């Protein structure tokens with residue numbers, strides 16, 4: 051990362067590049083995906099800083115990039131995201147990045163994605179990259195209800211992905227938290243076998259299948275969900291990576307705003323993606339965070 | 350080369366300190382900078398009451414300079430106290446508490462409250478705009494205002510007192526003298542320069558949300574060197590924290606030769622990440638070895654004639 055900086059100083063590093071919005075996809079009532087003309091060497095788990103002049107600049111996870119275009123999937127919340135939702139195809143945004151650490155995997159592994167909220171977007175990017183490396187992926191997607199599920203159709207279109215859905219109200223898939231699905235997956239992997247529902251026409255049957263061990267679990271979404279995933283993986287002895295998001299401003303590790311206790315690591319540089327061992331040493335993970343003034347708030 | 354440095358009676362294992370506003374938001378982040386080689390740390394400017402700061406972008410930078418308009422965000426005195434206490438658990442290196450306020454009275458109150466937290470040194474940031482003045486001129490731009498704030502803070506603290514001055518004046522030596530006469534034990538030179546502006550020509554807009562911001566980083570080093578030199582020449586017994594554009598060992602040696610006792614590094618973190626403190630320390634040691642200089646103390650002010 052230090053080398054990345056040295057190599058790119060003098061080539062615009064630290065300045066914005068302007069990116070044209072190529073396409074806008076309405077995902078749900080409050081979520082849009084923006085496809086930007088933006089060349090980068092981005093990896094899943096990294097983020098960009100998006101700038102709308104006279105509004106603000108905010109960190110956004112990279113939802114996909116093929117090197118030439120870059121996607122971000124954005125929830126409409128406050129002033130910045132609302133202003134972004136007003137943008138039209140052809141409008142320009144200022145972009146800096148990519149910044150931060152990324153998810154890691156080995157070819158041929160069995161991976162489990164634990165996604166909540168906009169976490170589905172970066173984990174979709176990770177899933178695509180891992181599939182290219184011959185990995186098998188169980189994608190566990192959680193949301194309040196059916197209407198708020200993100201990326202379902204895109205995930206269904208991928209070969210080599212088992213999609214598991216959990217909704218709080220049971221309007222689609224498992225009724226309850228997606229961590230309950232993870233519990234089942236971990237149990238089956240431990241047993242080495244599980245059941246699969248196979249449907250032909252209107253008749254469905256359960257069939258016993260052999261289940262491979264889980265090599266790694268990835269989590270992105272609400273912090274309490276990630277904390278639960280972190281605990282479960284620790285107890286089950288499974289390697290995991292989580293994305294620890296804190297209030298970020300500069301993206302360079304200079305302003306100190308996103309430092310966590312007690313390592314002092316800056317989540318825009320030494321994060322947001324950290325391995326579970328590191329996450330478990332972050333005292334505030336799943337407990338509290340600091341706002342734009344550095345004041346502490348509990349989750 | 351031995352880098353141990355005494356500043357106002359406080360011992361530093363090396364002269365490199367984290368400049369205010371960089372990294373120092375939390376106790377843990379300041380400890381991290383010490384782990385990475387800093388000889389001491391400065392807190393972000395502490396306000397009595399919480400202070401919002403500017404929207405983003407707060408920083409724009411390239412290989413030559415950084416322009417920043419963070420807007421002094423801070424959670425207020427209780428938040429400052431919490432972070433200082435966290436740092437002081439197994440305190441790894443001296444702590445400089447930087448304070449800011451908009452009136453002389455508020456500076457005095459803040460200094461009193463912060464002194465109770467037992468930092469090693471108090472640094473008074475008088476280089477921010479003074480809202481009492483209708484033109485928004487910083488206290489550091491007038492020798493009378495600067496002396497007035499210094500005297501008010503002096504009355505409230507027994508700690509070593511350092512005043513941080515602005516380079517945006519024509520009479521820095523006069524202002525430095527006024528602060529010392531009013532009770533300052535040392536001076537930090539310099540706060541950021543300008544302000545400056547960067548326009549993004551594609552977006553056709555100033556980049557910083559605040560439009561203008563303080564310049565720092567490599568481009569301002571010659572100005573920082575010149576100011577440290579001038580003030581050291583005029584006040585050879587007043588210790589200086591030389592800050593501005595230092596990114597490598599040679600810069601730090603140069604700052605020392607101009608008369609600095611401690612050397613602050615802020616924007617340097619952009620150029621070499623937080624490792625910069627250890628890297629600069631090692632480069633200074635290597636320079637000393639190569640040149641046969643065994644103590645930094647022998648270099649201080651040697652260029653000042």
Ligand SMILES: Cc1cc2nc3c(=O)[nH]c(=O)nc-3n(C[C@H](O)[C@H](O)[C@H](O)COP(=O)(O)OP(=O)(O)OC[C@H]3O[C@@H](n4cnc5c(N)ncnc54)[C@H](O)[C@@H]3O)c2cc1C
Nearest residue numbers: 108109110111123124125128129130131168295296297298
């Ligand atoms: C690494 C990272 C990746 C992110 N990825 C996405 C993404 O893919 N999609 C998405 O919709 N959002 C993402 N966010 C959150 C996003 O940056 C903003 O929080 C959000 O757009 C709110 O801004 P606002 O002005 O609309 O709302 P506001 O009302 O200003 O903020 C709403 C809440 O968002 C949080 N927030 C605001 N600003 C920041 C900031 N600079 N850094 C961190 N948190 C902040 C605060 O907790 C605040 O209470 C990400 C944040 C981080 C740190």
Ligand SMILES: Cc1cc2nc3c(=O)[nH]c(=O)nc-3n(C[C@H](O)[C@H](O)[C@H](O)COP(=O)(O)O)c2cc1C
Nearest residue numbers: 368369370394474539540565566593594614615616
């Ligand atoms: C991001 C940033 C934030 C800063 N915030 C403060 C601050 O809160 N208080 C202060 O006295 N100086 C602040 N400064 C000024 C620095 O402490 C320093 O005086 C100046 O940047 C010159 O040194 P440099 O070139 O090494 O950065 C800030 C500088 C930067 C880059």
